[in-house]
Amino acid sequence: MPFKLRIGGHAFEFVRADKVVDDDGEVVDGLIHWDKSLVEISKGSKSMEEQAIIHEILHLVDYVYNADKLNEDSTERLAQGLYQVMCDKGWIG
Numbered sequence: 001m002p003f004k005l006r007i008g009g010h011a012f013e014f015v016r017a018d019k020v021v022d023d024d025g026e027v028v029d030g031l032i033h034w035d036k037s038l039v040e041i042s043k044g045s046k047s048m049e050e051q052a053i054i055h056e057i058l059h060l061v062d063y064v065y066n067a068d069k070l071n072e073d074s075t076e077r078l079a080q081g082l083y084q085v086m087c088d089k090g091w092i093g
Helices: 044-067 072-088
Strands: 004-009 010-017 030-033 040-041
Touching: 004 044, 010 044, 030 044, 040 044, 044 072
Parallel strands: 010 040
Antiparallel strands: 004 010, 030 040
């Protein structure tokens, strides 16, 4: 990290941060700053960071291609499932 990823023609930069805090003051694993095309990922274990990256990518794909229809719980469950598959296949982890 850092790296850039294009989704739907939009470039987003992913960066690692010591601590990511959302608008409610809650510490979170990842956060998208839409106005800056920036995604912050909290520093942590390798597996936590990788899963947080997948989680935030799902939010981006959902927003661009699915009219932001997934709720947070669905996004997290999908991220966990995809992370497990990707680890099992040796694609990440």
